[in-house]
Amino acid sequence: MAPLPLDVLQRVFGYDAFRGDQSEIIEHVSGGGDALVLMPTGGGKSLCYQIPALVRPGVGVVISPLIALMQDQVDALLALGVRAGFLNSTQDLGERRAVEAAFLAGELDLLYLAPERLRVESTLRLLDRGKIALFAIDEAHCVAQWGHDFRPDYLALSQLHERWPDVPRIALTATATEATHTEIATRLGLQEAKHFVASFDRPNIQYRIAPKNEPRRQLLELLRTEHPGDAGIVYCLSRASVEKTAEFLVGQGLTALPYHAGLEASTRATNQSRFLREDGVIMVATIAFGMGIDKPDVRFVAHLDLPKSVEGYYQETGRAGRDGLPSTAWLAYGLADVVQQRKMIDDSEGDLAHRRRLSQHLDAMLALCETVSCRRSQLLAYFGQSGSESCGNCDTCLAPPETWDGTVAAQKVLSTVFRLDRERRQRFGAGQIVDILLGKRTPKVDQFDHHSLTVFGIGTELAEGEWRGVIRQLLAQGMLAVEGTYQTFALTDASRDVLRGERTVHMRREPKRQARSRTPRAPQVALAPDAAPLFERLREWRAGVAKEQGLPAYVIFHDATLREIATRKPESLAALGSVGGVGENKLAKYGQQVLDTIASPA
Known part of the structure; x- marks a missing residue:
């Protein structure tokens, strides 16, 4: 008999219950239904296809544009005991053949593919020869030509249903207006699929937009007063601004790294790896960085230039606080931003309709910046959702403008x-x-x-x-x-x-x-005085294990899991296994080390 989804959630992932719409989505896809899922970053989208792939016979095929992150995604699954692999252009022939053989032998649970692989006939023939449990189209907004992150290769994904009509499909994205939602459904042929739209509200994120006045100094004040030692992302519009801002922060004694498309691929990979694996690293980047970054403890996302659209802004700020703990989304905004963005639209390639659409995106972003009402409510309204008149956790609620x-x-x-x-x-x-x-x-x-x-x-x-x-x-x-x-x-x-x-x-x-x-950082969930030292010891242990295995620390355990362990102080493997985020595989691999750390003298 096929395992039940809830059993898989508890045994593999170590969680007692599903959140929000997860249970209904997973039951629907596990039963062979198509689904289109709109769910915010940190809402648990990946479980919506990972668990059905483990429940259904065959291999779950995940289409993802995130080539640079596939290794990390697969490593995270392997740490859970899930058999996963990927095929993309970074592999040599021997590596690809080994993954293909595992797929054909039924020795994989999940196979990640870059969308361009589906343009290669040999890949299509490979999939024909295997047993496919489902197709998951991650970052599905990439199919929307008027969206903020269009990928031409995604347009070919409509062929999935044509070639494999009996294989269920699930398309997922963290951001989509009603127009983008409709475009995704049309381009992927998912009009008849069941659509699930979760709330886009991220109550743990405090949204703040400040008048621009020496933005790097303003950023430095934010980091020193509210986020000392925290990991975060700083977005800049140009490559030159990225370089100068990273140099400025390093000159102020902070650990900051640049990331933009003009850097050597090896430098980008190294900097991304350090950001994922080390604590307290600040990534200064263009929007080329961030999609699919699964680092749960990003405590702030700062913008030193005006984003081009509300969708882009929401996607980028959503990379903060994936673990549900308090985080900050901060933007410095001024006259020069408006002038620059208007000029970029006028100079952009494309016809009048294209420039008009860009202007509409910018107008919505400007309205969010200039609003005197709750920013969170306006942000949710942009995505067709309603919020309270005052969220109590944005700058316009905490210090209302006149x-x-x-x-x-x-x-x-x-x-x-x-x-x-x-x-x-x-x-x-x-x-x-x-x-x-x-x-x-x-x-x-x-x-x-x-x-x-x-x-x-x-x-x-x-x-x-x-x-x-x-x-x-x-x-x-x-x-x-x-x-x-x-x-x-x-x-x-x-x-x-x-x-x-x-x-x-x-x-x-x-x-x-x-x-x-008047504009405080949202309070952290306080640890009891006797739990805080143990939490730090557990973080030190985790850092050592992560370094030894060459993995990001959060792949071992999330901070939220370590906080719960530090609070509950389990004394047996059975008690440790009841902590959220401790599945069977991690309990077997790390359980005794955790218990030894708990028992060790402070």
Whole structure:
């Protein structure tokens, strides 16, 4: 008889009960049904295909774009006693043949494939000769051409059902709007599949967006005051910014590594490995890094540049706190970000529809940055889900910003742009506009005789930073446009309504800098005083074992498991086996060492 899913969960993975929709999804796929699963990072998506693969006869074939991580994924399964292998371009002929032989002999439970392997006829013939339990399409949003992480090879995955119509398919992703959800279903032929949409809420993540003011220094303050010694990811838009930020953090005594597509493949692999295997490493990266990273103890994700879309932002911030413990998603955002992103859209390849879609993505991201309501509620609404009016764990809930009637200020900015354009046939960026409004006699103002404009000096009621905030919000609301190589400003159709007094402009006023207690890091789940030393001893033991076996520490045991062991102090293998995350294989492999560590003198 086939094992029951709950038995597999307890015996192999060491957990007593399923979470959320896991049980229903697993029962459906185990019974041969197709499924499309939308579930947040850290929600337990992998169990939704791993357990059916262990329950059904044959091998579960997992399609994943994460070639650089397949070895780690397979190692994690092998540590659980699951027979797993992979086929991708990193292997030599001998390694591939060994995996193929194991597949044909029925000696694998799970086989990971890169999507491009399905374009190779020999791979298709290999699958024809074996017994397939299911197809799992991981990171399924990669099939959506208008999504944030499109992979052309994913378009060929519709052939799975055509070639193997009796094999159930499960497609999974951690992020999808309703439009992306529909596109995934259409492109993969999963319209008739059962769709499971879990809540996208990650209550353990504190979302914060700060006005940009020396962002690297702001980042450093965040790391030193709230995340000393923690592992985290810092995202930058450009490769140059990645390099400079990593150098800056290293110069401040922190362990920081760069990651971007311009680095040698060996350097990227080494840096990724260190991030996964060592404690307290900060990865500074472009968005080329992160998808599929299964490190559970990432305590913060910081963005030093504005993400291009809410989907990308959600996917990236979701890499924090996979273990469910408190974590921070922090973004520094300023006027230059809006200008830069608008310019990138104007310069992008593709037709008008493509640029319009990019603008829609950016507009939604800007709305999230400029909101005065709960950020978490707005984030959930973007994915078609509702949240409470106040989550109590984002910056706008902890330190609510004010709104003010910025119509007059908007008219002054727009009038300045109008005068420069119409009277002088000139266009300038934010710096010159602010200088004119403040009445500053700078060399550039004198050079172009801008002190003779009627708008010169009409804006002394606001400071320079406040005017830049006004311009940023006008850009965000579509009342100013960015044009040309030099990123100068021009009026839009919407700005004319403001100039004529037919539209009121409401603006966000950034709250005054609050004491640390107003925007606290979400509290850690405190360990009892007598448990904390044991927890540290268990972490030291785990680090030694991980180094000896060449594995990431979390593959041995998650922090959450070690915290429970430190709290309960089991005195027997049977008692240890009842701890969450301690399955049969890990109990047999590490159980006595854990008990010895517990019994050792402090």
